[in-house]
Ligand SMILES: NC(=O)c1ccc[n+]([C@@H]2O[C@H](COP(=O)([O-])OP(=O)(O)OC[C@H]3O[C@@H](n4cnc5c(N)ncnc54)[C@H](O)[C@@H]3O)[C@@H](O)[C@H]2O)c1
Ligand SMILES: O=C(O)C(=O)C[C@@H](O)[C@H](O)[C@H](O)COP(=O)(O)O
């Protein structure tokens with residue numbers, strides 16, 4: 598069972614292979630990109646322990662040698678410290694301009710090592726082998742790479758497209774449920790932002806995906822990658838439409854910063870809560886019906902996801918502080934916040950016309966429930 602999504606970005610075009618048994622094909626799929634039979638692999642400790650051996654075996658079948666850098670698992674790895682470590686290691690490995698870096702793991706190592714590849718000798722090619730649902734449907738596609746810094750989430754980075762993406766849904770079998778649901782938030786985001794039919798399909802098949810149904814997982818990954826590709830090819834560097842992929846992220850990124858990029862709140866959990874807030878804000882502004890926030894939050898609850906601020910363990914800062922964190926958002930233009938809002942499910946749009954007082958009211962109401 599295999600699907601291919603092509604990303605037609607002229608000289609940066611690439612294919613996304615999605616299916617079962619794709620990891621075993623890594624050697625012959627990567628070989629055509631190599632100028633010599635050697636790659637540098639970057640992973641994290643958890644993924645390396647579970648899936649690295651199979652990757653290296655698949656490479657060996659094609660006579661490809663691999664050296665491996667294994668980083669700590671978790672959001673904290675998307676840092677200056679680990680960026681330096683990764684770049685220095687790639688230089689020690691004498692990875693040249695014509696070599697290829699292979700990243701196997703979730704969005705954390707994908708974003709970090711993709712960024713390292715983008716600045717190594719002013720840019721070397723890299724292959725993404727995403728092992729979380731989130732990475733398969735979102736972070737491995739579209740070329741956003743980067744790290745978190747004191748000023749905020751992904752504030753230092755680059756657009757650098759991979760040359761190949763290998764998404765093997767079999768590796769999701771070892772993924773803990775919490776990480777699966779975090780990725781599911783980004784899947785649901787696509788339905789909310791641009792395709793009500795997909796949202797309906799998720800309402801019907803979300804449980805099957807969670808239970809491990811391979812066909813449902815392949816279908817959802819393909820659908821998501823195709824939707825992201827369609828947007829990215831029209832607006833690769835986020836001058837306009839691509840910002841729709843940021844639905845739920847203005848709130849979500851601020852919440853991740855407020856919780857210290859820690860285990861208290863995973864990226865997708867921030868997105869899940871952020872999508873709930875974005876649709877609630879849209880309803881309060883009279884842009885969509887009052888039923889929409891209820892429907893979205895009901896589906897999230899049914900799936901067992903975090904939905905409201907009260908679902909975040911521990912204390913949260915004030916609405917004022919959250920607004921301050923949100924002011925670092927990359928969608929800000931001329932000092933003005935821009936929000937992704939909804940006219941209905943599947944009908945997101947970008948707006949700079951949102952009264953600050955309305956956002957403050959929403960955050961204060963939600964914080965009150967959380968106390
Ligand atoms: N570049 C983009 O377009 C983009 C899009 C969405 C999210 N992101 C970024 O992605 C990051 C989140 O990615 P993530 O959710 O994949 O987190 P992650 O990379 O931290 O992975 C989650 C956890 O699952 C473990 N893991 C990974 N694959 C596994 C497997 N198959 N079996 C068992 N455990 C496994 C990891 O070791 C980690 O502990 C955030 O930093 C977010 O900002 C980037
Ligand atoms: O690919 C995009 O564009 C996205 O916005 C996808 C998001 O899910 C992702 O979290 C991205 O890293 C956020 O980008 P940022 O520019 O808001 O940091």
Ligand SMILES: [Zn+2]
Pocket residue numbers: 735783846864868
């Ligand atoms: Zn995201």
